[in-house]
Amino acid sequence: MSIIVNNLSKYYGDAKAVDDITFEVHTGEILGFLGPNGAGKTTTMRIITCYLSPSAGSISVEGHDVHTDSLEVRKLVGYLPEQNPLYLDMNVLEYLQYTAQLQNVPKPLIPRRMKEMVDGCGLGEMKHKDIGQLSKGYRQRVGLAAAMIHDPKVLILDEPTSGLDPNQIVEIRSLIQALGKQKTVVLSTHILPEVQATCNRVIIINRGKIAADGPIEDLQRSLHGGEKILIEIEIPDDQTFEMVSIQVKSVPAIETVSLIDQRNGTMKLSVETSTATDIRKELFHLCVQKGWGLLELHRVQTSLEDIFRQLTSDSVQ
Amino acid sequence: MNITNIKYIFQKELRSFFNSPVAYIVIVVYLAILGWFFVSNLFINNISTLRTVFEMTPFLLLFFAPAMTMRLISEEKKSGTLELLFTKPIKEYEIVTGKFLAVWALYFFTLSPTLCYYLTVSILGTLDTGAVIGGYLGLLLVGAVFLAVSVFGSALTENQVVAFIVSLFIVFTLFILDKILFYLPTSIAVVLEYVSIDYHFSNIARGVIDTRDIIYYFSTIGFALFLATNVLQKRRWA
Known part of the structure; x- marks a missing residue:
C-alpha cells in the first residue's frame, strides 16, 4: 500500500476543509481527485506532501508517517502545487539543479537526471531561459520536471494540465500514464475527460467528504x-x-x-x-x-x- | 544538522542577489555614501583613522540590513515558493540559516572594498592595526545581528514593505537603546545597556575583544534566527 489516509480531518479555524476521509492508494495506480472548488482536494494533497499538518487522523506514505517521519515522506514524494509557484529569476537548468540538490539526488546523478527531465518534458529549447520569460505551458512543464527530478515513488500533481494547449495535454497525459505503471500517482483536476483519459480510479470529494471512490466503470454502473x-x-x-x-x-x-x-x-x-x-x-x-x-x-x-x-x-x- | 542543505540554500540565495540588481545597488550606494563621509572628514581632521567607517556603517546598516533582507522569506511566502521548500526534505532552520548566511556574505562583499581606505590611510599615516581589525570584526558582528533580526522580520509577513518597516523598528530600537539610558534609573539601565548593540560595538571597535561582547552577538543572532525558524514552523503546523 503506497498511501494510506486514515480518518483525516483538517480545520481552518471553525471551517472544516477536510472531514474525516479515509482511502488508500496502491503502487501502480493513477488516482484522480475530483471535486468542485473548495471541496478539499488541494488541502488533502498539501497534507500528504507535508506542507500542512492534519488536524486529526493520520497519513502514511510508503510506510512513513507524515507527522513523525516527515523528512522521509518528503524524499519519496514529488509534488506539483496548484498554482505552480516557481523562482522566476532562475533559469530552467538552475531551477532543476536546485530542486535536485534539495531532493538529495546524489551529486554525480544530477546532470543526468536534469537532462532526462529536460528531454522528457520538452524543455530543450527553453533550458537557458529565465522561468519568468516562459509561457504558462512551459512553466507547467518546468513544474512537472522539477516534481519528477528525483524519480519519486509517489507523485502528487495538483491540476497538472492547467494552462497547457491540447497537444501538450496529450503529451503530459501519456507521460503521466507511463509513469503511473511503476509509481503511485495522485492527480486532481476539474477537467472530467482528463480523469477518464488518465486515471484508473477516481475519488470524488465534496465538502470535505468522499462522495464516491472506485474505478470509473464501477461508478458509472452503480450510479445509473x-x-x-x-x-x-x-x-x-x-x-x-x-x-x-x-x-x-x-x-x-x-x-x-x-x-x-x-x-x-x-x-x-x-x-x-x-x-x-x-x-x-x-x-x-x-x-x-x-x-x-x-x-x-x-x-x-x-x-x-x-x-x-x-x-x-x-x-x- | 545537514550542512549540505544549508549550503544549497546559501548558494541559491547568494546567486539570486548577484543575478538581480540588489547586490550591485547595495554595494554601490553603501560605498558612495560612506566614501563621501570618509573623504570629507579625513583631511579636515587630519587624523589617520578609519573611525568614519566604523561609526557610519552601523548607522547605514539600520536601513541597509532590512532592505537587503526583506525579500528573503516574505517573497517566498507571497509567490508560493515556500510551498516548494516546505515539501522538500529540508528543515526550517536549514532554510533560515542558509538565507541568513547568504545575506551576511553579501554584507562581506559590501564591506570588503572599504579595505582600500585602510591601504590609503596606512600609506598617509600610521594606523592602529589592532583597532582596525577589532573595528572590522565588530562591523561583521553588528551586521550579523542586524541581518539576523531582519531575517526574522521577513519571516513574519508576506509583504516586503511591512517586513522592511518591522525590521527597521527592531533594529533601530536595539541601536538607540544606549543613547536613551541616562533618562532611566540605573537598575534598568544596566540591563538595557547589555541589550544595546552599540555598547558592545564600541568595546570591540576600540580593539578590545571581550568574550561578553562576543557572547552577546552570537546569542542575539541565534535568538533572532530561532524566532524566524519558529515563525516558519508555526506556519506549517498551524
Whole structure:
C-alpha cells in the first residue's frame, strides 16, 4: 500500500476543509481527485506532501508517517502545487539543479537526471531561459520536471494540465500514464475527460467528504441503475411524438421516452429503462414491425459529468 | 544538522542577489555614501583613522540590513515558493540559516572594498592595526545581528514593505537603546545597556575583544534566527 489516509480531518479555524476521509492508494495506480472548488482536494494533497499538518487522523506514505517521519515522506514524494509557484529569476537548468540538490539526488546523478527531465518534458529549447520569460505551458512543464527530478515513488500533481494547449495535454497525459505503471500517482483536476483519459480510479470529494471512490466503470454502473439508449427513426409525417411514444413504451422495461429532436420526418428519442437490460434488439424489432426506418441506435454511457453532477449538486444549492 | 542543505540554500540565495540588481545597488550606494563621509572628514581632521567607517556603517546598516533582507522569506511566502521548500526534505532552520548566511556574505562583499581606505590611510599615516581589525570584526558582528533580526522580520509577513518597516523598528530600537539610558534609573539601565548593540560595538571597535561582547552577538543572532525558524514552523503546523 503506497498511501494510506486514515480518518483525516483538517480545520481552518471553525471551517472544516477536510472531514474525516479515509482511502488508500496502491503502487501502480493513477488516482484522480475530483471535486468542485473548495471541496478539499488541494488541502488533502498539501497534507500528504507535508506542507500542512492534519488536524486529526493520520497519513502514511510508503510506510512513513507524515507527522513523525516527515523528512522521509518528503524524499519519496514529488509534488506539483496548484498554482505552480516557481523562482522566476532562475533559469530552467538552475531551477532543476536546485530542486535536485534539495531532493538529495546524489551529486554525480544530477546532470543526468536534469537532462532526462529536460528531454522528457520538452524543455530543450527553453533550458537557458529565465522561468519568468516562459509561457504558462512551459512553466507547467518546468513544474512537472522539477516534481519528477528525483524519480519519486509517489507523485502528487495538483491540476497538472492547467494552462497547457491540447497537444501538450496529450503529451503530459501519456507521460503521466507511463509513469503511473511503476509509481503511485495522485492527480486532481476539474477537467472530467482528463480523469477518464488518465486515471484508473477516481475519488470524488465534496465538502470535505468522499462522495464516491472506485474505478470509473464501477461508478458509472452503480450510479445509473438503468440503461439509456438513443434512437433516431424515420417515421410517416402523420405520426406525432405522443403516438410514437406510446408505441415505444409497449416494449417492456422502458420507463421514459423523451424527444430530443424532430425534423423532416425523422425523430430522435432518448429512451431510459429502469433496469439494466439491453433492449436494443426489442427496439429494432419494434421498428421493423411498425415499418419505421431505423437511422441510429446506440447505448449512451453515463458520463463522468453526470456522476459528478449527481454527487456534488448539493453544493450548488 | 545537514550542512549540505544549508549550503544549497546559501548558494541559491547568494546567486539570486548577484543575478538581480540588489547586490550591485547595495554595494554601490553603501560605498558612495560612506566614501563621501570618509573623504570629507579625513583631511579636515587630519587624523589617520578609519573611525568614519566604523561609526557610519552601523548607522547605514539600520536601513541597509532590512532592505537587503526583506525579500528573503516574505517573497517566498507571497509567490508560493515556500510551498516548494516546505515539501522538500529540508528543515526550517536549514532554510533560515542558509538565507541568513547568504545575506551576511553579501554584507562581506559590501564591506570588503572599504579595505582600500585602510591601504590609503596606512600609506598617509600610521594606523592602529589592532583597532582596525577589532573595528572590522565588530562591523561583521553588528551586521550579523542586524541581518539576523531582519531575517526574522521577513519571516513574519508576506509583504516586503511591512517586513522592511518591522525590521527597521527592531533594529533601530536595539541601536538607540544606549543613547536613551541616562533618562532611566540605573537598575534598568544596566540591563538595557547589555541589550544595546552599540555598547558592545564600541568595546570591540576600540580593539578590545571581550568574550561578553562576543557572547552577546552570537546569542542575539541565534535568538533572532530561532524566532524566524519558529515563525516558519508555526506556519506549517498551524
